[in-house]
Amino acid sequence: MFPRLGLLLHIAAMHLLVRRRQTLVATSGVAVGVGFFLAVSALMVGSQTDFVKTLIAAAPHIIISDELRSPSPQPGVREYGKTGAVELHGYKVRNEVRGIKDWQQILREIDAMPGAIGSPSLSGAVTLRQGGRDEPLGVVGIDPTIETRVSTISEKLRAGRLIDLERVQGGVIIGEDLAERLGLGMGDIVAATSARGVSRSLRIVGLFKKGQSGLGSGTGYMLLREAQSLLGRPFVINRLGVKLPDPYTADAVAKQLEARHGYKAESWQERSADFLGLLLTRNVIMYTVVSAILLVASFGIYTAVSNSVTDKRRDIAIMRSMGFSQGDLQFVFVVEGMALAVAGVIAGWLFGFALMTVLGSLEFPIQGEVRHLPLDRSTRQYLIAAAASLFAGIFAAWLPARKTALVDPVDILRGAV
Amino acid sequence: MEAAPPESAAPITPVLVAEHLERKLPGDPPVTLVTDIDLAIEPGKFTAIVGPSGCGKSSLLYLLGLIDRPTDGRLLLEGRDMMPLSGDERAQIRLRHFGFVFQFHFLLPEFTALDNVMMPIRRLGRLSLPGARERASDLLTSMGLGDKLHKPPDHLSGGERQRVAIARAMANNPLLVLGDEPTGNLDSTNSARVVELFRELAHEQGRAVVCVTHDPGIAEVADIRVSMLDGRICEVLRQT
Structure with missing residues (x-):
């Protein structure tokens, strides 16, 4: 052979x-x-x-928001919905305070999962006023120590550090192009007014680089509790980001969280399906x-x-x-x-x-x-x-x-x- | 083996026996190449097949050499029926028991004389590579080509090439050596030398040698002369 x-x-x-x-x-x-x-x-x-x-990396693997995929049933429906035809007069639609109220508990649950980190935040709109110029700012209230662990925001800073938010009363971090438009620099003070009519003086402690995706020029970061008071929504948050050890489990974990708590939990796969x-x-x-x-x-x-x-x-x-x-x-x-x-x-x-x-x-x-x-x-x-x-x-x-x-x-x- | 022809003085067992061989080419009407061939090829004898062009002598040789398949009849090698064998089994028999020499030397041009002769030995695989080299080189040396071992065919003369081809035919020590006009392309000196070699193969080494030829020189020295006409054997002459 x-x-x-x-x-x-x-x-x-x-x-x-x-x-x-x-x-x-x-x-x-x-x-x-x-x-x-x-x-x-x-x-x-x-x-x-x-x-x-x-x-x-652009955003948390899962974002739990204060939206409900289906509207929460009104008290009238809860009461009579199943029994048949009922006529109600003078019925007032109940307006619930928007926001995730039991977020502390959800956060504890997330942090109990090995390797997972939850980061609560509250976002809302404010207006910055400086020298007769108004600029809208989408303000995000965060916990800097948690945020540095779950997102890449710190890498996008041109000046300042995220942790400075904790140290400076009324500290805010905004995009450098917005700062340019308002003629502001590091350490300057700017007036902010929320839709609820609350007004505060904010001090610029950091600047974002230009042209970062997912971080428009009109986004600013504040300390969570300062944002809560500025936006007039104490104790609540409207977003809970989750970072997982394995990003590819996000879909399953999101479904689980949503089933348990009812709040919309969106995985990165769902967000980026397109x-x-x-x-x-x-x-x-x-x-x-x-x-x-x-x-x-x-x-x-x-x-x-x-x-x-x-x-x-x-x-x-x-x-x-x-x-x-x-x-x-x-x-x-x-x-x-x-x-x-x-x-x-x-x-x-x-x-x-x-x-x-x-x-x-x-x-x-x-x-x-x-x-x-x-x-x-x-x-x-x-x-x-x-x-x-x-x-x-x-x-x-x-x-x-x-x-x-x-x-x-x-x-x-x-x-x- | 038992089918010894009784009419011969010394009872020789034929090595190859053809019974009613027939070869037709398909067509309308079919063309008959050879028909009704009964022939016994004996070891130690030099058999020449002669006849005019187109009489079917080459066709018969290809049938006897298991290169072509007959359309009818039987062929027995040492008593074993060759008809039921598959293509690969026939190839194995050719490799082991048959050596062919053609009118053209048909050496493989990329290989040296030595490699050409080694080819059937290596394909059979009974000898190691050095063993095959030694056997091939001995064969070539015995044919006076000891100094041409490493020459490719196109550096050899016509006579030398034909001797290499004969050495290749002898490589696996075959029972039968079949020649198809082996001297057809050679001058008289070289022809005589090849004929002499064939006679030695038959008489001294005891092989059965069968040659198809036009060459009267071969026909004269052959022990048995088979004459063909129109696809049939018309005369078998034993010469002394």
Whole structure:
């Protein structure tokens, strides 16, 4: 068995060596295919990972808000709803105070989950007034010690620290562009008025960088209890963010929390369903294009092996007469295709690695920061490219290799050259 | 094995026996290449098949060599019926027991003389690689090609190539050596040398040698001369 295998490999190697140019063309075809597969998929997977990471990091994994998915039943309905037709006169619709009232308890429950952190906040609208100019501000009341643990806000600060909110009475952090519009700087005092008519003087203790997604120019951060008093909603919050150790469990945990407490709990997946749908489409497009590249590369192998079979018809007949089986000869030509694919894959790995190195070294200045392309350089991509190319290569070689069976030794030996 | 021909003085068991062999090409009407062939090939004898062009002598050789399949009749190798064998089994028999020499040398152009001769040995796989190399090199040396072992076929003369082809045919020590116009492309000196080699294979090594030929030189020295006409055997002549 072993000398026979060695002999067949020897024959295949000689065929490839004799046809150097065709061997080179087929190999470089596969190499280019594999190289671009690696570069493109590294970019796509890398940017997707990067994007999802931003998506997850941009906001808490779960946001519990004071909305109810279905309106809470009115007392009249609760009382008589089930018994049938009832006519009520002078009935007043009950207005409940908006907000999550039992948030302390929900928070304790969340904090009891291993690795999970809950961050309560209250947001509302106020107006900043400075020198005859009014600017609306969406104020968010937070607990700075918790917030630094659950969000990336601190990274977005140009000046000041989140913890300064605790230290300065009436401290507020606003966007630097809003501050510019109002002609304010660090440490300046600005008057704020809420819709409830409460007025306060706020001192600017921090500034956000411009152009941060999810953080409009009209957002400001305050201490939770100061926001509660400014907005006239003591003790309540209207948002409870949850950060989980594994972001991908958010959907399940959100459903559980919502079922228990009735408040709307939205996971990041639910919030970004449209984006995630886009990513899916993008992946389908990518794999279609990239598979096409690999497929086209395997055409080169088909051509090379097919030509080899045609050229070697005489040799095939001779070997058949000598006592080689049809399986032997098919094997020889499939091995040729496989060798081309293997050589192509190895060259393609190097080419892809070089492409990624070049792409990775490109620098893009965005908003004064130097950014690099997000590339996923995991070995998984290399293995996928190799497996797909080998499969395509062997298949592309097997198709023409079957033609060896059609070679009739009698015809050829008789009428030969 | 038991089917010894009683009419012969020294009872020789034929190595290959053809019974009513027939080969037709499909068509309308079918073309008959050979028909009604009864022939016994004996070891230690040099058999020549002669006849005019198109009489079916090459077709018969391909049938005897298991390269082609008859449409009717039987073929027995050492008493074993070859008819029910599959393609791969026939290939194995060719590898083990048959050696072919064609009009054209039919060496594989990418391989050296030595590699060409080693090919059937390595395919059979009974010898190790060094063993195969030694056997091939001995065969080539015995044919006066000891200094040409590592030359590719296109660096050899016509006579040398044909001797390499004969060495390849001998590689697995076959029972039968089949030649299809083996001298057809050679000058008289080289022809004579090849004929001499074939006679040695038969008389000194005891193999059955069968040659299809136009060459009167071969026909004269053969032990048995089989004449064919229109796809049939018309005369079998034992020469002394």
